[in-house]
Amino acid sequence: MRIAFPALLLTTLLGRAALAPAQPVSLVPPNIVARDTGATMQRLAEGVYVIVHEPATNEWPHGNTGVIVGENGVLIIDSNYLPARAVDDIALIRQVTNKPVRYLVNTHWHGDHTHGNGVYRDSFPGLAIFGTRESAPFIELNLKKLPTGALAANSYSRTTLAALEASLARGRDSAGRAWTAEERTEMAVSIGQRKFELTELAKVKVAAPDQVFEGTFTLEMGGGRRVEFRNMGPANSVSDVIIYLPADRVLFAGDILVYPSPYTSGSFFMPWIGVLEALQRYSVAALVPGHGPVMANHDYTRNVHDAFASIRTQLDSMYRLGMVPPDAAKKVDLKALRNRFWVPAGRPIREAFWEEWTRSVSERMSLCVMGYSC
Ligand SMILES: [Zn+2]
Known part of the structure; x- marks a missing residue:
């Protein structure tokens, strides 16, 4: 099964290198009930579905x-990165039910889970949007800053697009090598995606949670359907929510779990380790990560936990021996765990990628281990 590698690391570190499979993680065979060109909708239990999407861009x-x-309505968990995708998701949802969407819960504040909030609110008047007390202000801020952030003349999105267009027009890379026909096609696709991304980001509306909760909140949806929202505290983000259906043993983990490699930008590693331990206490028939395929058990939860815990233990031991950062972070060795994750195929790319991942996480975790900040 070939799976797109998430976000920046792919483009910055790997180029277009193929991915090598890790030790297999048990997946739930997809029971596809609806699909379009960018997504598949899979049934996990009676009245319980997940929509798994293709990436919006190569980033x-x-x-x-x-x-x-x-019984009387639908609950949505996370609303996508681009509004157009949320519109398409509603069309998929209409293929399995004509009940109105009454509830939406955001697992955390990141835009790839919240930018579509406005589409659901506009499509379903009276929609209740749930989020934690800690994440709600950041969801609002993130949605409000788009016009001056991503859409500004000198924004990362615009300058990246301009650089791509200039590179394609030049016909060759910085070393003077001409682009192959295949590379030109890929760049053209990427440019098209990024233009569409900018158009879509301009359509994002501010629709932050209006139902703020702390700790645990139970949503009774009628007909005996009980859904638990639990704030797990800081982990991947400042506040990460899981959604659990005890009767069906379906667990939505948000970005506490991102497959095939954890997304660690702006994360809180020390509490995250404890959250991964707590997550494993939930019995699962289907475990839905924030990105990636549906898993059948907690093998991957354990993999992510073991990687972070190993870094913490190694750093702690080195500090006790008097070693100081950044030297200690450079000495962390995670090679034994590399095969539990998907990493690029072929040496030395494979080793360089894992080394870079280990070093990046170790450097940031060193501040946690020493008690400065996390
Ligand atoms: Zn995400």
Whole structure:
């Protein structure tokens, strides 16, 4: 099964290198009930679905979207990166139910899970949007800053697009090598995606959670359908929510789990380790990560936990021996765990990638281990 590698690391470190499979993680065989060119909708249990998306660009993915059908309405878990994708998701949802969407819950504040909030609110008046007290202000801020952030004349999105267009027009790379026909096609596709991304980001509306909760919140959806929202605290983001359906043993983990490699930008590693331990106490028939395929058990949860915990233990031991950063972070060795994750195929790319991942996480985690900040 070939799976797109998430976000920046792919383009910055790997180029177009193929991915090598890790030790297999048990997946739930997809029971596809609807699809379009950018997504498949899979049934996980009676009235419980997930929509798994193709990435929006070669840098940004859409988050997985959960769809829970209750007696009188539908609950949506996360609303995607681009509004057009949320519109398309509603069309997929209409293929399995004509009940109105009454509830939406954001697992955390990142835009690939919240930019579509406005589409759902406009499509379903009276929609209740849930989020934690910690994440709600960041969701609002992230949605409000788009016009001056991503869409500004000198924004990262615009300058990256301009650089891509200039490179394609020049016909060769910085070393003077002419682009192959295949590379030109890929660049043209990427340019098209990024232009569409900018158009779509301009359409994002501010629709932050209006139902703020702390700790655990239980949503009764009628007909005995009970859905638990639990704030797991800081982990991948400042506040990460899981959604659990105890009767069906379906767990939506948000970006506490991103497959095939953890997304660690702006994360809180020390509490994240504890969250991964707590997650494993939930019995699962289907475990839905924030990105990636549906898993059948907690093998991958354990893999992510073991990687972070090993870094913490190694750093802690080195500090006790008097070693100081950044030297300690450079000495962390995670080679034994490399085969539990998907990493690029072929040496030395494969080793260089894992080395870079280990070093990057170790450097940031060293601040946690020493007690400065995390
Ligand atoms: Zn995400």
